[in-house]
Amino acid sequence: MNPFLDMVRFTPNEKRYYQRSMAPTLVNILLTVAVVLVIEQFRGDWPFAALVAVALLPVLTIVWFFKLYIDYFRDCDEWEKLIEVYGICVGVLLVGTMYFAFGLLALFELVVLDGVWFALMMLPAISIAYVLGKIIGRWRHG
Amino acid sequence: MKNAVRERREAQGWSQAELAEHLAVSRQTVNAIETGKYDPSLPLAFKLARLFAAPIETLFDDTP
Numbered sequence: 001m002n003p004f005l006d007m008v009r010f011t012p013n014e015k016r017y018y019q020r021s022m023a024p025t026l027v028n029i030l031l032t033v034a035v036v037l038v039i040e041q042f043r044g045d046w047p048f049a050a051l052v053a054v055a056l057l058p059v060l061t062i063v064w065f066f067k068l069y070i071d072y073f074r075d076c077d078e079w080e081k082l083i084e085v086y087g088i089c090v091g092v093l094l095v096g097t098m099y100f101a102f103g104l105l106a107l108f109e110l111v112v113l114d115g116v117w118f119a120l121m122m123l124p125a126i127s128i129a130y131v132l133g134k135i136i137g138r139w140r141h142g
Numbered sequence: 143m144k145n146a147v148r149e150r151r152e153a154q155g156w157s158q159a160e161l162a163e164h165l166a167v168s169r170q171t172v173n174a175i176e177t178g179k180y181d182p183s184l185p186l187a188f189k190l191a192r193l194f195a196a197p198i199e200t201l202f203d204d205t206p
Contacts, residue, residue: 080171
């Protein structure tokens with residue numbers, strides 16, 4: 001076995017998980033676009049509660065995605081779980097530290113941050129750092 | 143930790159995938175154990191010992 005290829009090759013469990021994740025990912029993208037269009041169209045006409053409910057619809061796909069991840073984690077064998085823990089730790093710690101650092105810079109008005117985009121980018125940032133953590137885990141233990 | 147998993151597996155004529163199937167783990171897990179990059183849990187180590195019908199201390203060597 002080529003050790004480098006082994007480092008990036010999915011386990012059967014991972015493959016299943018990524019295939020299952022395609023549906024919530026696609027629905028999330030479509031729903032987000034639809035929500036933006038609907039909110040822009042009906043902002044003045046609909047009651048506040050209805051707008052809030054529509055705006056939060058994409059969150060449901062994230063819940064769906066988390067449910068798939070928990071199912072996947074339960075099916076992981078012990079080595080796969082170790083690699084997942086690497087991913088989760090690096091994801092949370094790296095992004096948490098980065099957000100704290102940017103928060104300090106913004107507090108002292110050394111940078112100007114768009115809070116909305118910063119909040120929206122948290123999950124994608126964690127996802128990227130999670131993948132980085134998994135690569136580190138596989139490199140050390142794979 | 144050093145181990146004799148690869149030698150035992152090869153003696154049985156099994157591939158990593160076949161051993162993984164016997165142990166209900168991924169092939170990558172077997173590879174990580176064989177290369178010594180991952181030390182299996184006690185239940186998995188016992189499972190290996192039972193599968194190869196060998197005492198656990200002949201499979202794993204914790205001397206530096």
